[in-house]
Amino acid sequence: MAGDTSDTPLQAPPADLASLLGRVQQAGHRRESVSLGAILDSVGRRSFAPFLLIAGLVTLAPLVGDIPGVPTLMAMLVVLSCVQLLAGRDHIWLPAWLLERRVSREHFVKATRWMERPARWVDRLLKQRLVRLTRPPAHLPVALTCLLIALAMPPMEVVPFTANGAGLALTLFGLALLANDGLMALLGYALTGGTLALMILNLT
Numbered sequence: 001m002a003g004d005t006s007d008t009p010l011q012a013p014p015a016d017l018a019s020l021l022g023r024v025q026q027a028g029h030r031r032e033s034v035s036l037g038a039i040l041d042s043v044g045r046r047s048f049a050p051f052l053l054i055a056g057l058v059t060l061a062p063l064v065g066d067i068p069g070v071p072t073l074m075a076m077l078v079v080l081s082c083v084q085l086l087a088g089r090d091h092i093w094l095p096a097w098l099l100e101r102r103v104s105r106e107h108f109v110k111a112t113r114w115m116e117r118p119a120r121w122v123d124r125l126l127k128q129r130l131v132r133l134t135r136p137p138a139h140l141p142v143a144l145t146c147l148l149i150a151l152a153m154p155p156m157e158v159v160p161f162t163a164n165g166a167g168l169a170l171t172l173f174g175l176a177l178l179a180n181d182g183l184m185a186l187l188g189y190a191l192t193g194g195t196l197a198l199m200i201l202n203l204t
């Protein structure tokens with residue numbers, strides 16, 4: 001576990017996207033840089049949805065997601081999370097070397113504050129619908145799709161816009177599971193297909 005966390009990793013997941021942003025802004029607040037472990041501890045490790053949201057939002061975030069290597073780091077987070085979810089674990093374990101990866105706190109806070117207004121707008125759109133697409137066992141195809149996205153993310157760093165598409169797809173799946181909103185899951189599946197097709201076209 002990262003050494004700069006003040007929250008327990010067993011706390012309940014956030015209720016919506018605005019709450020998640022509020023929590024992560026406080027992660028590692030006594031340090032000049034914030035670790036991935038502190039960010040994850042701020043939202044809890046009992047739910048798969050916050051992991052997808054963190055990975056997606058960090059990949060999308062200006063000043064953070066554009067840093068070389070960040071999409072690949074987020075891909076590692078998603079791969080490890082998805083594999084453990086598919087294996088039936090109810091608590092996500094991550095290696096210390098991954099949890100200790102850090103980013104400038106100043107850049108991180110600026111990026112999350114930039115997302116606050118869109119987050120409030122997104123939260124108003126979320127509602128429980130098409131819940132068969134998000135409740136077990138439907139979370140398994142979501143995990144498989146997110147695993148596919150994560151495995152494709154490293155080469156996406158050299159194909160313009162595809163990493164952003166992957167980040168948005170992960171965010172949509174995270175929102176779908178967080179709010180039991182099947183429409184977000186459908187949008188995530190559609191965006192995944194489009195993003196992977198764009199990547200393949202650019203690499204061939």
